[in-house]
Amino acid sequence: MRVLLIEDDDRVAGPLAEGLRRFGFTVEHARTGAEGLAAPEVAMVLLDLGLPDMDGIDVCRTLRSRSSVPIIMITARDDEVDRVLGLELGADDYVSKPFGVRELVARIRAVTRRARPAVPDPQSGSSNPSDGLGRPATPGIQRIGPLTIDCRTRQVRLHQTSIALAPKEFDLLSCLAEDPGAVCSRRQILDAVWEPHFFGPTKTLDVHIAALRRKLGDASWIENIRGIGFRLVPPAHPDVPSAAVRTRGGELR
Incomplete structure (x- = not known):
């Protein structure tokens, strides 16, 4: 995902851009409101409200008047009025300084899920959010073939059977499912699932991958891209339930 960071303080922008890149984002940096407004179209805008040439609220207003791009405000302002005004002008969310990269990434992903385009309902003629497979999507629930991941309840079902x-x-699994079919590097996964700058044994990731493959009942769900990382893809015959025997708790054995 291409992200535009409009932030004049390089002490904030540098580490933030580096952290976002570690999570797989492509970051464009603008130091002023004018630069941000002149930048090419991106998938997400991170907008600091305290800019040197113009108020971030005005940048938000201008962006929203010409584009539906998701906007997350970054603010050090304590006044609730500024945050409320920004949201009323069309910003999708905000984070208050100081904040962690993982919190920002979580907000980016949440806003992206909410901003998914709608598809027409052939029966009612109305538009409903789609999960990309032609079925209506439910916020917080992701479906990849027969696999359903509910981030709200942290439950996983495969062929309608619960997996513990x-x-x-x-x-x-949730990390890999953020972009099915895309390769996540080992470093990205460690940063997202464990913590940024994780320095523990990398074998930890392999152990968890092996356990996850076993519980999914088919190792081909998670492909190993040698020397790079892993990706989540439905098996060749995803509609055929695994022959593995499940316990009452839904765990494969």
């Missing part, structure tokens, strides 16, 4: 996952296994 440990917390890190769920976080790992």
Whole structure:
């Protein structure tokens, strides 16, 4: 995802851009409101309200008047009025300084899910959010073939059968499911599932991948891209339930 960061303070912009890149984002940096307004179209705008040439609220107003691009405001202002005004002018969310990269990434992903385009309902003629597979999408729920991941309840179902996952296994599956078919590097996964700058044994990731494959009942759900990382893809015959025997808790054995 291409992100435009409009932030005049390089002490904030530098580490933030580096952190976002570690999570797989492509970051364009503008130091003024004018530069931000002149930048090419992107998928997400991160907008600092305290800019040197114009108020970030005015930048937000101008962006929204010409584009539906999602906007997350970055602010050090304590006044609630500024945040409310920005949201009323069309911003989708805000974060208050100081904040962590992981919090910002979570907000970016949440805003992106809410901003998914609608598709026409052939029966009612109305538009409903789509999960990309032709079915109506439910906020917080992701469907990849027969696999359903509910981020609100942290439940996973495969062929309508519940699968019991440990917390890190769920976080790992959710991370890979953010962009099905795309390759996530080992570093990206460690940063997202464990913590940024994780310095523990990288074997930890392989152990969790192996456990997740076992519980999904088919190792081909998670492909190993040698020397790079992993990606989540439905097996060749995803509609055929695994022959693995499940316990009452839904765990494969």
